[in-house]
Each structure stands twice: as structure tokens, then as C-alpha cells.
Amino acid sequence: VTRRQLALAAAxxxxxxxxxxxxxxxxxxxxxxxxxREQAAAFAYARAARAPLAAQEDEHARALxxxxxxxGLDAPAKPQEAxxxxxxxxxxxxxxxxxxxxxxxSLLAAYEKAIRGLEQPQVLQTAATVMAxxxxxxxxxxxxAGRDPLA
Amino acid sequence: VVTRRAALAAxxxxxxxxxxGAEDEAPAPPDHVTLDDLRARxxxxxxxxxAAREQKIAVRHxxxxxxxxxxxxxAGGTLSAAAARQxxxxxxxxxxxxxxxxxxLPLLSSPEPRVLAADLLAENAQHLAVLIDQLPDAFGGMxx
Numbered sequence: 001v002t003r004r005q006l007a008l009a010a011a012x013x014x015x016x017x018x019x020x021x022x023x024x025x026x027x028x029x030x031x032x033x034x035x036x037r038e039q040a041a042a043f044a045y046a047r048a049a050r051a052p053l054a055a056q057e058d059e060h061a062r063a064l065x066x067x068x069x070x071x072g073l074d075a076p077a078k079p080q081e082a083x084x085x086x087x088x089x090x091x092x093x094x095x096x097x098x099x100x101x102x103x104x105x106s107l108l109a110a111y112e113k114a115i116r117g118l119e120q121p122q123v124l125q126t127a128a129t130v131m132a133x134x135x136x137x138x139x140x141x142x143x144x145a146g147r148d149p150l151a
Numbered sequence: 152v153v154t155r156r157a158a159l160a161a162x163x164x165x166x167x168x169x170x171x172g173a174e175d176e177a178p179a180p181p182d183h184v185t186l187d188d189l190r191a192r193x194x195x196x197x198x199x200x201x202a203a204r205e206q207k208i209a210v211r212h213x214x215x216x217x218x219x220x221x222x223x224x225x226a227g228g229t230l231s232a233a234a235a236r237q238x239x240x241x242x243x244x245x246x247x248x249x250x251x252x253x254x255x256l257p258l259l260s261s262p263e264p265r266v267l268a269a270d271l272l273a274e275n276a277q278h279l280a281v282l283i284d285q286l287p288d289a290f291g292g293m294x295x
Contacts, residue, residue: 124257132273
């Protein structure tokens with residue numbers, strides 16, 4: 001068996017890799033990304049003295065981490081400083097209602113995008129349930145800002 | 152480290168009777184059947200919201216029903232004449248509809264109707280928060 005034959009065999013095996021395995025890899029990446037967003041939001045809200053929202057983002061992260069564990073992966077480490085946060089969370093960290101509204105808007109968009117790529121029933125349901133919670137945060141923050149909560 | 156509490160949180164949907172374990176159940180119905188059931192619920196909620204004088208919420212539910220009607224047709228189905236039960240309590244009706252959406256999501260076969268269902272679930276969750284005028288639990292108020 002030559003090196004070339006081995007290389008061809010390896011390439012063939014890679015091509016024959018089941019689509020389901022590739023989808024599972026994508027799904028793990030999607031859930032990991034959502035956990036990072038939740039952890040960043042929890043960090044930001046804690047610094048911005050919005051404890052109830054921080055606690056809920058933390059619960060979301062833990063629920064998603066449980067789903068990720070069922071797929072064989074550990075959750076990413078929590079952020080330790082502001083520089084590790086995504087831009088929307090970094091802005092919300094400084095406080096201010098409009099930054100919090102923008103953060104929730106961006107989280108909703110992230111979940112909507114994620115749901116396109118999720119297939120496993122319980123992961124899909126957990127993500128949709130958390131997305132619903134963010135929609136509620138958004139409505140109540142809009143109301144706090146004197147705006148129509150259902151705009 | 153995944154704590155026991157986190158595992159419980161992730162299982163909330165299933166514990167609340169919102170589906171899960173679809174793989175050991177009967178085959179999913181065609182998308183248009185699932186979407187039509189949701190449409191009937193939205194129509195019933197529109198009527199309930201009107202009765203409760205929550206006009207903005209009534210309009211949003213009517214819009215949801217219209218979007219679902221279009222989705223039923225795109226999925227190759229027709230609308231059923233059967234009406235859903237009109238909830239006596241609007242907030243409880245919102246919560247029931249939210250659970251129906253969560254249950255429906257894994258039954259839908261492609262991303263487009265799933266995103267529609269998730270969007271409408273999110274909007275109904277907003278109705279619930281506004282109606283009860285407080286922050287529900289971290290799972291949209293469905294953990295209760």
C-alpha cells in the first residue's frame with residue numbers, strides 16, 4: 001500500500017462521512033455560540049445592575065450547556081473581563097436602557113439564525129424557549145423606556 | 152461543569168409536557184397539518200384578545216393567523232374548518248399557545264416553517280409578559 005493510496009483512502013473516508021455527523025458538528029458550534037452570547041449578556045447585565053436579567057441569562061447559558069453536554073462537549077469558559085464580550089454586550093455593560101434593548105434585539109436575531117441550523121428536537125425546543133424569554137426581556141425593556149412594548 | 156440544576160433547566164420543556172423524544176413517537180404529521188393547528192389557535196386567541204379589549208394583541212394574533220395560513224398553503228395544504236377552543240383567560244391562552252409552538256417545532260420538516268413558528272412563539276411570549284406585567288421565568292413563563 002503506497003502513501004498515495006493511503007491518502008486517497010483517507011480522502012474517500014472523509015467524503016463518505018455521514019451528513020448527520022457534519023450536521024452534529026455544526027449544531028455543537030451553534031449551541032456553543034449561543035452559550036457565549038448568554039454568558040456575555042449575563043456578565044453585562046450584572047455589571048449594569050440588572051440582576052434579574054443577569055440571572056435569567058445565566059439560566060439560559062446553563063440550559064444550553066446541558067444540551068451541549070448531551071452532545072459530548074463542555075461549555076465555553078465564562079468571560080472574566082469586558083474585552084471578551086461581543087460588541088452588543090460590551091455596550092450594554094455600560095448601562096443605559098437603549099443599549100439593553102439593542103442587546104436583546106441582537107440576541108433575538110442570533111436565536112432566529114441559530115434555529116435554522118438546529119435539528120435535534122430538544123435542542124431546538126430549548127433554543128426556541130430561550131428565544132421567547134429574550135423577546136419578553138425586549139418587550140419589558142421597551143416599556144421601561146416609555147416605548148410600545150409590542151412595537 | 153453541568154450542574155443538576157442546569158440539567159433540570161434543559162429538561163424543562165419536556166417536563167412541562169412540551170414534547171421531546173420525538174424519535175420514539177409516531178411519524179410527524181405533514182407540515183401543513185401542524186401549521187394549520189397553530190393557525191386555528193391564533194384565530195381563537197385573536198377572538199379572546201378582542202373579548203378582553205386587548206386590541207393590539209388581537210391584531211397581532213390575526214396577523215399570525217394570516218402568516219400561518221400562507222405557510223399552510225406553501226406547504227401544500229388547505230385550511231381546515233375546525234376552530235380551536237377560545238381560551239377564557241387570555242394570559243393562560245397565550246401560555247398554552249406558546250407550549251403548542253414548542254411542541255410543534257420539532258415536527259416541522261424544514262428551517263422556514265421552524266423560524267416562523269419560533270418568531271410567533273416569541274411574539275406570543277411578549278403578549279404574556281405584557282399581560283401579566285412582570286418578567287416571567289427564564290423559560291418564557293412555561294416552566295411554571
